[in-house]
């Protein structure tokens with residue numbers, strides 16, 4: 001993931017290269033020179049404020065990564081043993097882990113084949129007295145249909161946790177994704193629209209949840225007697241150095257999203273003509289596609305994604321497999337976390353989906369090359 005070494009070293013086209021500008025580097029140097037290197041620095045608060053403004057929320061809490069953000073979110077909502085949380089099956093493991101780590105039970109919902117998001121028609125069938133929350137994740141590119149999900153949450157009086165790690169800058173009907181959940185979470189890993197190297201954010205409009213998340217992020221130090229702790233917390237703090245980078249990157253969010261859309265649409269216009277592949281289209285009625293990653297799904301189970309990825313690598317093109325579904329994870333099988341039920345769409349995506357280079361400096365000539373090789377292989 002090193003931007004510089006990559007451009008100098010070889011012609012291999014990686015899936016992702018973080019874009020760190022000279023101005024980003026200047027702002028990092030500035031805080032280091034001032035000695036503001038831990039989490040206790042002004043930039044963290046500035047980043048939280050700017051972030052809240054960007055997504056139109058009252059409060060944001062910067063944390064060490066998106067996985068930590070989810071863990072804090074689940075605990076802050078009081079979810080515990082014997083509780084159930086509905087999560088997508090086709091997603092990052094962090095969603096399931098956050099629930100499991102509070103000794104609660106993740107309940108899986110298969111994805112739909114058009115958007116790759118959770119199939120909303122399946123949710124209500126999974127709700128029972130133990131259900132405390134729906135954790136909805138915007139997968140790869142499209143927003144979930146939030147009106148439908150919010151309606152279900154209201155009907156059953158359950159919480160909404162919105163994982164917007166992959167979609168900073170995406171809107172659902174003119175409102176920012178990540179502004180819908182009782183608690184919403186984000187990631188600033190190196191392949192995200194905005195990166196801090198590592199990092200995450202939690203956002204909420206609820207003052208009490210805000211205070212709870214802030215405390216959980218910082219070991220739940222005692223309010224009256226500092227070293228007499230109030231609860232089981234974590235050190236999930238973000239450093240001021242990360243925040244300095246985040247502030248600067250956030251200023252460019254609109255530009256970044258525009259470029260991502262350009263790249264996604266460029267690939268879509270040329271590759272969707274290939275009858276053997278499916279790509280998510282540029283828009284739905286309620287959401288644009290911001291193509292955080294450009295995913296390719298092989299139709300008709302013609303050839304496994306793992307084979308195509310190997311062959312693309314031989315041509316000097318990086319590619320990554322899609323998420324592996326939760327019910328097929330080795331560790332969860334060993335722990336018997338999920339029943340043996342089948343989730344055909346998630347299984348299909350796990351085996352036949354992969355994504356291709358879409359970093360911000362990717363140019364048309366490289367995309368044309370990638371397109372020509374994909375058309376040759378599939």
Ligand SMILES: Cc1ncc(COP(=O)(O)O)c(C=O)c1O
Nearest residue numbers: 065066067092094165187188189
């Ligand atoms: C949907 C989703 N949620 C959470 C995470 C976890 O974020 P992090 O890698 O910052 O822990 C990711 C990571 O890519 C993700 O894609």
